[in-house]
Amino acid sequence: MHIGFIGLGSMGRALARNLIKAGHDVSAWNRSALEPEAAHGITIVDGPEEAFQAEVVFTMLSDDAAIRGVVLEGALLDGARAGLIHVVTSTISIAFAEELAARHDEAGIGFVSAPVLGRPDVAARGELNVLVGGKADAVAAVEPLLAVLGRKVWQLGEIPAQANAAKIAANMMIAMAIEAMAEGVVLTESVGLGRARFFEMILGTLFAGRAYESYSAQITEGAFQPGFKARLGLKDLRLATEAGSATGRSLPMLDAVRERLSEAVSAGLGERDWSVMADVTMSGGDPSPIPAATKEKHP
Template sequence: MQVGFIGLGAMGTAMARNLIAAGHSVRAWNRSGNPGLDGIEIVSNPADAFHGSATFTMLSDDDAIRTVLLDRGVLALARPGLVHVVTSTISVAFSEFLGRVHADAGVHYLAAPVLGRPDVAARGELNILVGGNRDAIEAVQPLFAVLGKKLWEMGPEPAQANAAKIAVNMMITMAIEAMTEAVSITEAHGLSRETFFDLILGTLFGSRPYQTYSSNIARNQYNPGFKATLGLKDLRLATEASGDRDLPMLRAVHGHMQAAINAGWTCNGFVPVCNFFYAALASKASGLILPR
């Protein structure tokens, strides 16, 4: 299948490499040039990546997609009937807007944000949350099969998939917040992190976020893993999607992330992979224990 790709960052590169390995022809546009992918054709104009059967876009946010695709009039130059799959984490409102402009251009639009980091993408084991027309989903099913281990259909409206992804990202930050605050209590009473995490993982909280981030907290290893600004963006998107609903936990984690960025608790724009800075920041006001 002839596939276009917009955005070859860490995630996009891993996904494009898997498509190439599966025998698909990939034409890509990337703001920073060729990342050195064998078998990929780099084009000079993003519109040139919209002439095949499907095009995947993996850009950082609403503004990036607007600048790269909409401001350049790319959709008007796309092959009629092409399926455009936006795998970025974008706002619900912008996704709804994309649905309208794609319909006007005669291009099928699917929102398909993914769950998984670059190493998961490289293994072709992403969880893909898709929203949109069922026929369009079927048309690109062979590509989804290459990129992910499971496709989760969220509903007929693309924005439903974006709402699900935003909610998931919010819940991950809340899980991290819960673990850091819990450890601040247990360590204050002499209980080791390892003992406490063995308890919660073996009883009520055995999901992957708890497994992954508790391990980092227990080992006191906070290697950079995700841009703080993108984490804050995800929480902002959740706040916007909540409308006038009062979500106090979201307010709390959003405030802590913002405070961490304001305080300079980053490494070249990244936060520690387990985000234990939540407890450290809170310690200034409430006496929570700092990372040991």
């Protein structure tokens, strides 16, 4: 199948390469120039409009504004190939997902929301969980492609925004789990119980699960090497806050973890993994310096 792809960050590259490995022809465009190593194995096209001439186009862009700027303000729907299905794998707001669904309907273009659960290393292995919302015919047409990207495709309903609500809620709950582990460490380390021993007990009894396993390791090591950057996590908690406000209901735990993550980003830790918010809690608001050996090199 001829597939278009827009957005070749660490997640996007992993998705595009897995589609290529599965035998598909992928024409991709990125908003910024790519290093040759990053583009290796991917056919790069001159503009996003070329990607919208495929049978299916995926976008993995950072947020609502990026998708709006490229797709809507770029009028890509007006010149898209007839019969095209657009799959948005980004974490976007519920309101914007609803707007995208309406705009695609007006243009006669298929639209599927398919945000993913998993970090770039999980994406590279094709082991993501793919959360899917969209009309049944459009979902059926792209499901074989989504199966290439994930170990499970979760069909959540015919309204695209249902998948986006599920993704935002899941990320909110991960942030709550990170803060819960950090506060547990504050209590247990106060009497000399090491965090590694504490987490071994917790994972072996009450809290076995991928989020606890992954982020307890980050907290124990204390390096907070980025898998999901704190500034992007803060964006997702903002989306959760907006969605919560629209319901007219109070979400006090969300308010607390958003404030904690905001403190981490304000302290200059926005490029670290979002579990660095735990360090803010464990240090009493004075995060420890990141060891030199673990710092990323930036050009």
